[in-house]
Every structure is written in C-alpha cells, then in structure tokens.
Amino acid sequence: MTAIEPNARALPEQCAYSDLPSELFVMDGNGGEDEQIVRPSTTYWHDVWQAFRRDPLAMGGAIFIVLMGLCAIFIPMVSPYSYDGFFPLIRNQGPSWEHLCGTDQMGRDIMIRILYGARISLTVGIVAAVINFFIGVIYGGISGYVGGMVDMVLMRIVDILTSLPSLLYIVLIMLVLGSNVGSVILALCFTSWIGTARVVRSEVMRLKHSEYVLASRLSGATTRHILFHHLIPNAMGPIIVSTAFLIPNAIFSEAFLSFLGIGIQAPMASWGALANEAIPIMMTSPHQLLFPVAAICLTMFSFNFIGDGLRDALDPRMKH
Amino acid sequence: MLRYILKRLMAGVLTIVILITVAFFMMHAMPGSPFSPAEQKNVPPEILERLAESYGLNRPILEQYLEYWKSLLNGELGISFKKPDTSVNSIIATHFPVSAQVGGIAVIFSLMVGIPLGIVSAMHRGKAADFATMAFATIGISVPTYVFSVLLLWFFAGVCHLSITVWWDQWYNYLLPVACLSFNPIAYIARQTRSSMLEALEADYIRTARAKGVSELMVVAKHALKNAITPVVTYLGPLVAGLLTGSFVVERFFSVPGIGRYFVTSVSDRDYTMIMGIVIFFGVFVVICNLISDILLAVIDPRVKLSK
Numbered sequence: 001m002t003a004i005e006p007n008a009r010a011l012p013e014q015c016a017y018s019d020l021p022s023e024l025f026v027m028d029g030n031g032g033e034d035e036q037i038v039r040p041s042t043t044y045w046h047d048v049w050q051a052f053r054r055d056p057l058a059m060g061g062a063i064f065i066v067l068m069g070l071c072a073i074f075i076p077m078v079s080p081y082s083y084d085g086f087f088p089l090i091r092n093q094g095p096s097w098e099h100l101c102g103t104d105q106m107g108r109d110i111m112i113r114i115l116y117g118a119r120i121s122l123t124v125g126i127v128a129a130v131i132n133f134f135i136g137v138i139y140g141g142i143s144g145y146v147g148g149m150v151d152m153v154l155m156r157i158v159d160i161l162t163s164l165p166s167l168l169y170i171v172l173i174m175l176v177l178g179s180n181v182g183s184v185i186l187a188l189c190f191t192s193w194i195g196t197a198r199v200v201r202s203e204v205m206r207l208k209h210s211e212y213v214l215a216s217r218l219s220g221a222t223t224r225h226i227l228f229h230h231l232i233p234n235a236m237g238p239i240i241v242s243t244a245f246l247i248p249n250a251i252f253s254e255a256f257l258s259f260l261g262i263g264i265q266a267p268m269a270s271w272g273a274l275a276n277e278a279i280p281i282m283m284t285s286p287h288q289l290l291f292p293v294a295a296i297c298l299t300m301f302s303f304n305f306i307g308d309g310l311r312d313a314l315d316p317r318m319k320h
Numbered sequence: 321m322l323r324y325i326l327k328r329l330m331a332g333v334l335t336i337v338i339l340i341t342v343a344f345f346m347m348h349a350m351p352g353s354p355f356s357p358a359e360q361k362n363v364p365p366e367i368l369e370r371l372a373e374s375y376g377l378n379r380p381i382l383e384q385y386l387e388y389w390k391s392l393l394n395g396e397l398g399i400s401f402k403k404p405d406t407s408v409n410s411i412i413a414t415h416f417p418v419s420a421q422v423g424g425i426a427v428i429f430s431l432m433v434g435i436p437l438g439i440v441s442a443m444h445r446g447k448a449a450d451f452a453t454m455a456f457a458t459i460g461i462s463v464p465t466y467v468f469s470v471l472l473l474w475f476f477a478g479v480c481h482l483s484i485t486v487w488w489d490q491w492y493n494y495l496l497p498v499a500c501l502s503f504n505p506i507a508y509i510a511r512q513t514r515s516s517m518l519e520a521l522e523a524d525y526i527r528t529a530r531a532k533g534v535s536e537l538m539v540v541a542k543h544a545l546k547n548a549i550t551p552v553v554t555y556l557g558p559l560v561a562g563l564l565t566g567s568f569v570v571e572r573f574f575s576v577p578g579i580g581r582y583f584v585t586s587v588s589d590r591d592y593t594m595i596m597g598i599v600i601f602f603g604v605f606v607v608i609c610n611l612i613s614d615i616l617l618a619v620i621d622p623r624v625k626l627s628k
Contacts, residue, residue: 167583
C-alpha cells in the first residue's frame with residue numbers, strides 16, 4: 001500500500017464531492033446541451049448551397065438571371081410588339097411609357113428586341129457551357145488518368161489549338177456554316193473547352209493516386225468506372241467553377257461576333273447586333289446604344305458574381 | 321536550362337508545322353475561293369480563270385501545299401490576293417509595328433497599374449481601398465472591351481465633342497486605344513495579384529520576416545510580392561501575344577492602322593496568303609511569348625522546375 005501513499009490524502013476529498021447534495025452545484029453551460037448534436041449532419045452540396053446563399057452578390061446575380069430568363073421566355077408571348085417589322089411613324093423615339101426603352105431606326109420596340117436578344121444570349125451561353133463541360137471532362141479526364149504518351153499527344157493538340165488566332169477560325173467557321181445560333185455555338189465550342197479540360201486533367205492527376213482509387217481498382221473496377229464514379233465526382237467543385245465562368249465568356253463572344261456583323265444576322269436581335277446598329281446614330285439617340293450595352297454588362301456582372309460565389313462556396317481554399 | 325529551352329523550341333516548331341498544315345487545308349475547305357465567278361461578278365470569268373491559274377490555284381491541293389512550304393522556307397509569305405502589288409511580308413512589316421507599339425504600351429500600363437492596385441487592396445483587406453479596387457476590378461472583368469470602347473467613344477465624341485476618330489501620330493492619340501486595351505488586363509491582374517498576395521501574406525516566412533523586424537514595406541516588396549507575382553507572369557504570355565498582335569475592335573474604333581483588322585478581313589476576302597501569313601505570325605508569337613513567360617517564371621520562382 002506504500003506505493004499509493006501520496007494519493008491517500010487526496011482520496012477523502014474526492015469522496016467528499018460525491019457526498020455533497022447536487023443542489024449545491026451550478027451546472028456550467030446549458031446542461032450538457034453543448035455535447036448534443038443539434039445541427040442535422042450536412043452533405044457537401046448542402047454546405048455549398050448554404051455558403052452560396054449567404055453571398056448577397058451571387059444570389060443577386062442568380063435572381064437577376066432567373067428573372068431575365070423568365071422575362072425573355074414569357075414577355076414576347078404576351079407583348080403586342082414584335083422584334084421585326086417597319087413602323088415609320090415611330091422611328092428613333094426616346095424611352096416612353098409605351099416603349100420603355102424607346103424605338104430604333106425601324107420603329108421597333110427596343111425592349112422587346114433586347115428580350116429576344118436575351119433568348120439568344122442565354123441559349124448560347126448555357127448550351128455552349130454544357131457542351132464544353134462534357135468535352136472538357138472527357139478530354140481532360142482521359143488525358144489525366146491515362147497519362148504518359150496519350151497525355152502528351154492530347155496536350156500538344158491543345159497547344160496547337162491555343163496558338164490559332166481565335167477570331168480567324170471563328171470567322172472561318174461562321175463563313176462555312178452560315179450565320180445562325182448553331183454555328184455561333186459551334187464556333188465558340190471549338191476551343192473554349194480547353195480551360196475545363198486543363199482543370200479536369202490536373203484534378204484527376206492529383207486524385208488518381210488516392211487510396212480509394214487503389215481500393216476500387218483492387219476490387220475490380222474498370223477504368224471507366226473509376227474515372228466517372230470516383231475521380232470526376234470528386235473533382236466536381238473546380239469543374240463547376242470553370243464551367244460557370246464559361247457562360248459569361250460564351251455570351252460575351254456571341255455579342256462580340258454579332259457586334260462585328262458576323263454573328264446573328266438582322267432582323268434577329270442579338271445584343272451585340274443591337275449595339276452595333278446603334279453606333280452610327282449614338283450621338284442623336286444614345287438610348288439605342290445604352291440599353292443593349294446595359295443588358296450585356298448586367299448579364300456579365302451577374303454571371304461573374306455567380307461564378308465568384310460558386311468558387312468561394314465550392315473551393316474554400318480559393319476564398320479571399 | 322538550355323536543354324529545356326531547346327526542347328520547348330523543338331515542340332514549338334512542331335506545333336507551328338502542324339498549325340500551318342491544319343490551317344492550310346481548313347482554308348481550302350472553305351466554300352468559295354478568291355477568284356470564284358460567283359463572288360467576283362464584275363470581272364469576266366476568263367480573267368478570273370487566268371488569275372486563278374497564275375496563283376496556281378487550279379493545281380492539286382497537295383502540290384499547292386508543297387509549293388507554299390517551298391516559298392515559306394525562303395522566308396516568303398507570298399503575294400496578297402487582295403492587294404496584288406504587295407507581299408504579305410510587307411503588309412505585316414508595315415502594320416505590325418503600329419499594333420505592337422500600342423499593345424506594348426498597353427501591356428506595360430496594365431502591369432504598372434494592375435499590380436500596385438492588387439497589392440494595395442490586399443494590404444488593406446476589408447477596408448474602403450480594397451472595396452473600391454475590387455469593385456473596379458469586377459467592372460473591368462465584366463464589361464467587354466468593345467463595350468468599353470463604344471462607351472468611351474460615345475463619352476468623348478458625343479458628350480465632350482472631341483474629334484478622336486482620326487489617327488495622327490501624336491502621343492495623345494495613344495491614350496484611348498491604350499485605355500481600352502488595358503481595361504480588362506488591369507482588372508484581371510489586380511484580382512490575381514490581390515488573391516495570391518493574400519495567400520502569400522499568410523505564409524510562415526512572412527511571419528518570420530516580420531518577427532525579425534523587417535519593415536512592412538520590405539515584407540511586401542521583397543518577400544510577399546515575389547510569390548504573389550507568379551500567376552501574373554503566367555498570364556503575361558497570352559496577354560502579350562494578344563495585345564501586341566492588335567485588337568480588331570479597338571483598332572477599328574480609333575482608326576489605328578494596325579494589323580488587327582486582317583484577322584477578320586483576310587478570311588472574308590478569301591485572301592489565302594494573308595490568312596496563312598496571319599496564322600503563322602500569330603502562332604509563332606504565341607509560342608515565343610509562352611516560352612519567355614515560362615522562363616521568366618523559373619527565374620522568379622526557383623521552385624518551378626523547367627527541366628521535367
């Protein structure tokens with residue numbers, strides 16, 4: 001018993017605590033509730049949504065885009081005005097209650113033309129982003145996962161594509177296929193998947209040596225299964241971010257092409273074409289220039305804010 | 321280092337060779353030709369036939385391709401179809417320096433404004449200066465160059481009644497084109513510098529530097545900036561290539577006699593030799609700029625290994 005001699009004096013005190021009536025104790029905190037799990041356990045995507053929702057700029061951007069999309073779909077259905085026609089009596093009018101954004105050289109309502117332009121812009125932006133997403137994921141995934149010679153060849157092809165002057169081949173494609181929404185989308189998709197492909201490639205290269213990939217391979221999973229069920233879903237954050245920035249790029253490029261006069265042709269209304277038509281008369285009726293330009297800028301703002309918000313939400317390492 | 325540069329140059333030459341081949345066949349696959357009777361309605365078909373003959377356009381495409389290589393290896397880009405008296409070499413030699421001058425000033429201007437803006441906003445994170453800079457940078461990224469050019473044009477010509485649409489060789493003629501060209505790059509560089517600067521300022525070696533009493537100015541200028549600058553250097557390659565070879569819109573708006581317009585007109589004119597000239601010129605430029613920016617990166621940041 002000599003071994004525990006030093007503790008012998010402390011022992012009665014410890015015993016004494018348990019003899020005291022429990023009323024004398026004040027519970028520190030809130031009665032053990034701290035230890036309970038109050039929040040429901042969240043998934044990754046739930047966290048992302050929470051982070052995104054708290055970003056006022058990103059939410060503002062998203063609401064603006066949704067509202068514009070709804071207006072672009074439904075207002076032309078009920079509006080008395082058409083994007084086409086010739087109304088000589090009301091040419092070049094400034095904004096009024098009948099024509100909120102005024103009328104153009106042909107007397108057409110500018111607001112309805114902007115909304116038709118929004119249909120084109122949003123279609124081009126979203127379709128181009130979806131196509132680029134798939135090409136980029138497949139191309140970058142194969143390049144990163146297979147590696148070696150295949151990777152070398154695929155990356156050299158990318159190098160060659162990036163050293164082509166973009167305006168030159170876009171003009172070429174537009175000339176070959178004619179000026180319509182489809183050929184604009186195709187021209188834009190020619191190289192804009194490269195950014196996504198590079199992101200996917202580096203993510204896949206980073207993840208492919210993880211233990212879970214090894215485990216999956218040991219249990220007999222095929223390459224395709226590993227790539228599309230393990231690697232790509234885990235790399236989804238950066239992929240979504242790079243795709244989100246593709247949308248404003250595509251919208252920007254479409255407006256730019258139409259602005260140059262090689263994109264969407266009259267009488268169809270694209271924002272770029274609207275701005276271009278207004279340049280010769282911008283001194284006398286600046287509203288014809290400013291409204292389409294405002295539409296372009298606000299949309300670019302919104303998509304960039306959404307992209308920034310998604311990046312902060314999906315990839316907290318990038319947050320600054 | 322030398323081995324790496326040689327290897328990259330070899331890869332660059334290969335890239336250019338493939339680029340020329342692809343562009344050549346793509347171009348000939350395009351419907352219509354420079355002397356097709358359907359498009360040149362004012363010229364008798366016999367003359368068009370003779371013209372096509374004299375440019376060798378009636379021969380088999382492979383033969384034309386080899387012929388093109390032969391003249392290319394002699395340094396000849398051929399005679400422009402649109403301007404029959406001038407060679408593509410001389411068109412590039414006259415118009416490129418103008419674009420390069422305007423673009424070069426724009427690159428320097430973007431760096432000189434963008435990097436300090438990024439540093440200032442990183443150092444005053446969350447304060448008014450940061451907010452103002454980032455608001456500006458967001459506008460700069462979201463507003464397309466052509467929109468900005470139009471707005472500037474409208475403002476100066478329409479509101480201030482200044483005559484600006486004539487290109488004279490005066491220093492102030494550079495102001496507006498340079499402002500338009502550097503608007504987007506400044507915003508991008510400022511954002512990039514800010515975010516990598518914030519990352520660098522949190523690093524351990526910065527704490528060490530501060531702990532041993534290095535002044536805040538030296539901490540930023542000597543320690544943090546060196547690491548914060550690398551993403552900007554990576555961006556510099558494509559930026560220099562893009563700006564020095566001219567911008568179609570900015571040059572058209574401000575009547576700059578640069579090379580930018582040929583990126584569009586050469587294709588719509590079916591000016592085969594000019595298209596090839598532009599493709600080769602731009603391709604070589606991109607390859608060289610990317611190589612230089614990679615070498616610069618290795619000089620600034622020894623952790624980047626060139627020889628892998």
